[in-house]
Amino acid sequence: MAETELVCANRECRIAQGGRCVEGHDELAKCLYYGKEPEGGDQDEGDDDQEATDPFDGVLLPDALPLDSRRADRVLASLPSRMIGVIGVHDSGKTSVIAGLFDLFQLGSVAHAMFAGSSTLHGLEKICHDARVASERDEPHSERTKRGEVRFYHFDVLRDGLLQSVLIADRSGEEYEEVADLTANATAMFELRRADVITVLVDGRRLASSRDRADVMGAIPLIIQGMVENGAFARKPNLAIVLTKDDAVQASPRKDQVQRDFLAIIDGIRDAFASHFGEFGSFVTSASPKNANVVRGAGLAEMLEFWMKPGAEPQGTRLRHSSGRVFDGLMFEEAKRG
């Protein structure tokens, strides 16, 4: 006689692998999840083969690394959220801005927002590590983001009694550079299509260099132009224009010129692309300063404040996702869920 297949709607339950009911029922008929197929068959694709041969009978925790677009989509659907696209040429400081913001949250609330959890904690810790004293590097450092698909860093914040998710896209700067000469198709860039806020980074250290200045000033409008021509900003996101590495600017004899150049870049973008964006904001930041003349994370709180402003277009309807775990029901007592 064929054996009955043990199935459970709770993905964390290992009853099918000879374990116990994760809900603690000896009488399986009393378990709400036993005997039902798990929802969302595409979740954790690729795990099934491994589980069939894996004798591990504990609870598998997520890797907490940056999310791909599909998993980012799920986060967007589960809470009111802000999707942030961070655009800049290679080395302009995109990953450092994300890491710097996460480090600020370790010190307390930022822009009236309190850190309330993250599904990408390991990823955030990884990008922060090399910039910290604990890494024992002589200088803060950031690994170059590898070419490939966009990845998203995620954290939840509690702000004005409302729990919200923030998803920040990180992609290799080279891929954004390719949009300028139209070798890459910006419509395929999920983070631009879905963004509530586009954040364009201007590398202050290179702007202060007489050799690189013209290149910096020319590259940004070309990248935005390439994206606009591809119709990448269909949702009319807000636009933050951010000068990075202000510590290098402040240490430079050309700092007044840099300030004038940054204002010229802002005016140029506003004149050329105003109709494609909602609100404009500009910020001067030092996410990972090498000079002690500027505090680490300067300017990032103001940038976060702008990121959290409600955009012109409302987000889609929120779905209630539940894996069946008791933790899904937990929330801050005073927090409203949208």
Ligand SMILES: Nc1nc2c(ncn2[C@@H]2O[C@H](COP(=O)(O)OP(=O)(O)OP(=O)(O)O)[C@@H](O)[C@H]2O)c(=O)[nH]1
């Ligand atoms: N002086 C100074 N250097 C910084 C600052 N922020 C980042 N950097 C440095 O700038 C370099 C590039 O930073 P990343 O954050 O990796 O730049 P990115 O835009 O993510 O680069 P790609 O991943 O290659 O596209 C690293 O060496 C950082 O340490 C800052 O505030 N001040």
Ligand SMILES: [Mg+2]
């Ligand atoms: Mg990077």
